[in-house]
Amino acid sequence: MTTSLRTPICDMLGIEYPVVLAGMGGVSLSSLVAAVSNAGGLGIIGAATLDAEGLRAEIRRTRELTDKPFAVDLLAPIPDMIRPQMQVVFEQDVRIFVAGLAVPAAFIDEMHARRMKVVVMCGRVRHAQKSEAAGADVVVAQGTEAGGHTGEIGTLALVPQIVDAVKIPVLAAGGIADGRGLVAALALGAQGAVIGTRFIASPEAQAAGGYREAIVRAHEDDTVRTRCYTGKPARAIRNARTDEWEKKLDKLQPFPAQAALSAREGVMDYMGVTPHFDGERTFMPAGQSAGLVHAVKPAGEILRDIVREAEQIIDTRFVRPAEARSRMP
Ligand SMILES: Cc1cc2nc3c(=O)[nH]c(=O)nc-3n(C[C@H](O)[C@H](O)[C@H](O)COP(=O)(O)O)c2cc1C
Incomplete structure (x- = not known):
């Protein structure tokens, strides 16, 4: 039996599997983004290190490498610092925007007028509530295990608390590197997983x-x-x-x-x-999750391994009612 891992967010974002490449500033550029999107996940351009010209070039390169959906991530705490890049996001008709470190309040009205989806990274329940109130379409519950800027609350405790506190879809991030982590995220009520560290160990990542x-x-x-x-x-x-x-x-x-x-x-x-x-x-x-990363592998293979392992866990680790009955003495 094959399990479908599809959750409603797959339809919202136009992806096949609920696996999202983290928008890692400087690391998640066109090659990695396209590899993940082509494999059925959502690639996110980590634009925090790019100026407006650089971002425009990365968006164009990504479109040369994939016709699948992708997103752009920027650090949003100081709106004036990202205004030129936001103009490129609008000009290039990017459909999904991810905000790190803050709610992108200065840009949300225009993003919604353009029918874009707005995703906000959150490390606390009240950040998620504030993001929902400001008009976010999705929040990412990012636990302290995560690489890069991160809060203090562990993923296992944070995800279900954010799921309980908001009505919009929640993705889980922080410490997820394989199919076990993806299944755990879904069990906690998240609609998918955002994965960063695991994808750095791929040839497509822009990494020393x-x-x-x-x-x-x-x-x-x-x-x-x-x-x-x-x-x-x-x-x-x-x-x-x-x-x-x-x-x-x-x-x-x-x-x-x-x-x-x-x-x-x-x-x-x-x-x-x-x-x-x-x-x-x-x-x-x-x-x-770096402790779970043992080899450099192509990003598409990483994604396919995660999906395969998650499906196997769901298909084999749980006893279905009919089987349970047949095992009864
Ligand atoms: C190298 C690196 C750079 C990152 N840069 C950003 C960023 O620019 N914007 C952002 O929203 N999150 C950033 N993050 C955090 C990720 O979006 C994500 O939450 C995290 O990688 C997930 O946890 P994991 O690393 O345990 O998979 C970064 C993470 C890493 C490892």
């Missing part, structure tokens, strides 16, 4: 070689939630720089000043666009 290898090598306790790179708490692979900053927390500056400092010190190129990657200093955003 040393960063990919660090994820494959990492164990469950090799990440730390630190403000030392951007000024906001972000989970990354622990290294000498994160350890040093633990001892001088009083020197930290708020977001985005700390991020500017890190850029000046040349420690933000986890994407591998310059030759300056240094595993002891460079930011390597990654979640606790």
